[in-house]
Amino acid sequence: MIITNDFVMINFPKTGCSFARKVTKNLYRNQRSLGRKLMEKLGIFQPSVLDIRLIDINQKLHSGLKLQHGTVRQIPQAHKDKPLLSITRNPFTRYESIYFFKWWKEHPPAQRNVIYEQYPNFPDITISQCYEMYHHYGRKNRLKDIEPKIELGYHTIEFIQYYFKDPESVLRKIDDDYIDNELYKDDLRNITFLHQESLNSEITEFFLHIGIEPQDLQFIETMGKINVAEKKPAKSDREQLSLGQDIRDKILTRDRLIFKIFPEYIPVNSTL
Numbered sequence: 001m002i003i004t005n006d007f008v009m010i011n012f013p014k015t016g017c018s019f020a021r022k023v024t025k026n027l028y029r030n031q032r033s034l035g036r037k038l039m040e041k042l043g044i045f046q047p048s049v050l051d052i053r054l055i056d057i058n059q060k061l062h063s064g065l066k067l068q069h070g071t072v073r074q075i076p077q078a079h080k081d082k083p084l085l086s087i088t089r090n091p092f093t094r095y096e097s098i099y100f101f102k103w104w105k106e107h108p109p110a111q112r113n114v115i116y117e118q119y120p121n122f123p124d125i126t127i128s129q130c131y132e133m134y135h136h137y138g139r140k141n142r143l144k145d146i147e148p149k150i151e152l153g154y155h156t157i158e159f160i161q162y163y164f165k166d167p168e169s170v171l172r173k174i175d176d177d178y179i180d181n182e183l184y185k186d187d188l189r190n191i192t193f194l195h196q197e198s199l200n201s202e203i204t205e206f207f208l209h210i211g212i213e214p215q216d217l218q219f220i221e222t223m224g225k226i227n228v229a230e231k232k233p234a235k236s237d238r239e240q241l242s243l244g245q246d247i248r249d250k251i252l253t254r255d256r257l258i259f260k261i262f263p264e265y266i267p268v269n270s271t272l
Helices: 017-030 034-041 091-101 112-118 127-143 154-163 167-173 176-180 196-209 214-222 235-241 245-254 256-261
Strands: 002-004 049-051 084-088 191-195
Touching: 002 017, 017 049, 017 084, 017 196, 017 214, 084 196, 091 127, 091 154, 091 245, 112 127, 127 154, 127 245, 154 167, 154 256, 176 256, 191 196, 196 214, 245 256
Parallel strands: 084 191
Antiparallel strands: 002 049
8 A cells, every 4th residue: 555645545455556556656866855854864854755564454365475465355444535546457357467467376375285175286286276276265365255146246345445445334235126227326435546557657647637847757758567477378278377268258247247247348240
């Protein structure tokens, strides 16, 4: 979680938040005068940008590591009224990124002995197996004792836990009517979402909008990718490691809330 004088950035995993965090920290720290830097070092002024690391409070089984992610409920009291900024991403490519980043190799969504029973060759699993592993074990890990009225995708559960005011209540009551009639709008915090697919230009526009000078943003154009998934296989080998149509159809149904909120991600010719 990044906190500035102007906004709070919620870092949703595998959406480009590492890039956005670095941009924000570079921007705010570089704008400080020498006097301000000294005052911050002496503790007279609060730092112009805070990088808070937090444990994922929504997982029954978690690594215990404090990571760059945090939910709206974990925003410190002194900053709760600040505008919120975050990043969204196409659910299909996000699920692919989760697979290729391979965090699950060292931090599977269930006890290893349980994972091995279902996937004897773990961690040598396919992208489809990884998706189903998260859908079964990852969902159970996050839902704990909650049993939603409809089947929800892992992405949707994470999204609700990160951005909604009372996620447990929402996970218990969400149904087709809740999605179709956009009742979620009353429960979702007011957040400015940038798109991972055009993050460089959108984050530049965001900072211009809040009054940052164009010359102070030129460094964004030359920044490379940060904390990305390991390189994907060659195009000729990628088909067997990409989401099949059966999985894509499941994502369209299970993560329907995400496609309702971000209809720009609905595939062309989809009947959703």
